[in-house]
Amino acid sequence: GEAVREAFFGNVPEARRSAIAAMELSKGRDVEYGAAVALILAGDSSRSQTLANDLEKRFPEDTLVRFTYLPVLRSLFALHSGEPSTAIDVLQIAVPYDLAIPGSWSGFFGNLYPVYARGEACLALHQGAEAAAEFQKILDHRGIVASDPIGALAHWQLGRAYAMQGDGAKAKGAYQDFLTLWKDADSDIPVLKEAKAEYAKLQ
Numbered sequence: 001g002e003a004v005r006e007a008f009f010g011n012v013p014e015a016r017r018s019a020i021a022a023m024e025l026s027k028g029r030d031v032e033y034g035a036a037v038a039l040i041l042a043g044d045s046s047r048s049q050t051l052a053n054d055l056e057k058r059f060p061e062d063t064l065v066r067f068t069y070l071p072v073l074r075s076l077f078a079l080h081s082g083e084p085s086t087a088i089d090v091l092q093i094a095v096p097y098d099l100a101i102p103g104s105w106s107g108f109f110g111n112l113y114p115v116y117a118r119g120e121a122c123l124a125l126h127q128g129a130e131a132a133a134e135f136q137k138i139l140d141h142r143g144i145v146a147s148d149p150i151g152a153l154a155h156w157q158l159g160r161a162y163a164m165q166g167d168g169a170k171a172k173g174a175y176q177d178f179l180t181l182w183k184d185a186d187s188d189i190p191v192l193k194e195a196k197a198e199y200a201k202l203q
Contacts, residue, residue, distance in 0.1 A: 003038035004109040008149040010190025015042040023051075029059055030104040033069045037113070040076045049077065067097045068114060075117040084124035091118050098137075099144060108147045112138050116150045119157055128164030135161060152181050156195045168202060175199040 003018035019035040019042070036051035052073045059065040071094040078087035094114035104110035119134030138145055138154040145151035159174030175195065182192055 001034065001104075001109045004034050004041070005149045007038040007041035008153060008191070010194070012042045015039075016044060029055065029062065029065065029069075030102070030110075033065075033073075033102075034104055034109055036073055037076070037109075040073065040080060043080075045077060045080050048073065052077075063097075064100075064103055066093075068094055068100060068102055068110075072113045072117050075114075075121060079117070079120060079124060084121040087121035087124075088118060091121070099141060101144065109149070111144050111146060111148050112141065112150060116154070116157075119154075119161070123157065123160055123164065126164060128161045132158055132161035132165070152178065153191070155181065156191070159195075160198070163198075163202065172199070172202050175202065 003015050003022055006012075006018055007015035015038045019038040022031050023035050025031070032051050032055055036048045036055070039045075039051070040048035052070060055065050055073075056070055071091050074090040075087040078084065078090060091114050098112065098115050102110040102113075115134050115137050119131045119138075122128075122131035122134060135154045135158040138150060139158070142151060145154075155174050155178035159171045159178065162168075162171035162174055175198070178195055179199065182189075185192055187193075
């Protein structure tokens, strides 16, 4: 969970260190998934792909692995490779499980990741309305999201989606929601600095 949070927030070295440390403690299904997510978000696609392949080999009939974990990882690989259409395609199998609670929940990560990844793919395709719908779905299910980092990041991504549609007022509102949530956060967090810079351009 720590590795995933650091990766989402843009703290790449910390994410990689935490992912590797977690794998040294356990080779469990959910730990391996979390490490794979953290590593691909941190730009280490090769090591993440190795973990994904291992998950597929070790758990071929596992519902979570087949319909949530692997689709999410494959979508992130596609996004990393600049193929957002592929990212959306591989997530189709996960649609019936969008609101499912994954096994990784106990580590406070993993809820609604198919939705978040789909939203990111829509942004990459400049499909603002579709992206907004995905990120709004996350905000509409706070009880499922719990303390997962995407609960906060969805506000930021929603602002991006509205800005893409040319709706400045809604974009500013979403950015303000994100910045309010993070008003006491460390000022040097990469995603916070990025969000502040984007928000300034909306003024």
